[in-house]
Amino acid sequence: RKEVEQDPGPFNVPEGATVAFNCTYSNSASQSFFWYRQDCRKEPKLLMSVYSSGNEDGRFTAQLNRASQYISLLIRDSKLSDSATYLCVVNAPAGGSQGNLIFGKGTKLSVKP
Amino acid sequence: ETGVTQTPRHLVMGMTNKKSLKCEQHLGHNAMYWYKQSAKKPLELMFVYNFKEQTENNSVPSRFSPECPNSSHLFLHLHTLQPEDSALYLCASSEERTGFTDTQYFGPGTRLTVL
Numbered sequence: 001r002k003e004v005e006q007d008p009g010p011f012n013v014p015e016g017a018t019v020a021f022n023c024t025y026s027n028s029a030s031q032s033f034f035w036y037r038q039d040c041r042k043e044p045k046l047l048m049s050v051y052s053s054g055n056e057d058g059r060f061t062a063q064l065n066r067a068s069q070y071i072s073l074l075i076r077d078s079k080l081s082d083s084a085t086y087l088c089v090v091n092a093p094a095g096g097s098q099g100n101l102i103f104g105k106g107t108k109l110s111v112k113p
Numbered sequence: 114e115t116g117v118t119q120t121p122r123h124l125v126m127g128m129t130n131k132k133s134l135k136c137e138q139h140l141g142h143n144a145m146y147w148y149k150q151s152a153k154k155p156l157e158l159m160f161v162y163n164f165k166e167q168t169e170n171n172s173v174p175s176r177f178s179p180e181c182p183n184s185s186h187l188f189l190h191l192h193t194l195q196p197e198d199s200a201l202y203l204c205a206s207s208e209e210r211t212g213f214t215d216t217q218y219f220g221p222g223t224r225l226t227v228l
Contacts, residue, residue, distance in 0.1 A: 043220060043222050045219070046218075050131070100161060
């Protein structure tokens, strides 16, 4: 099983649509979870951290389900500028430390007019 | 944004060349990272430096040699590379604290082509 799995997409949605991305992770000891956004030919940038209680930032909502080792990202009222690849990121604890970050391959979103 | 800078942005080199990638972070962080991003693959961690000490070498071939002279600068020295080493090389930095995994901030990357 891959450490962080995401549906690669692409998700092609019209402006204003609501779209949801899912991600599963294999390490039950993981404690830190993030969604990053990567535009074409650019570096990844943090979109939001994911907290156990779930968190919302404007049109973006992230949820964590530890029992199922599952993370989700919901985007409401999609904008053209939301078109990008969304990377699910999880830490990999090892040897008593928090470990390094493991990146998923990303889910590509394309928002059309 | 100029938190993490990388030079050069693009590099084309032959298999017998020697070149170096440079990364500089202006965020006061204590950890720096090199990642490789190839087409259709997730980001692959290559090296981690924490307080200038290398804490991770993720089974990277010896033709890649990192150097971290201080907590703000990170280099990746390249020699006798192979065409399959062509990729986007990303540098990142973060503030590492015990028991806490902090956000990593990425530089714009160096797009490397090996002929």
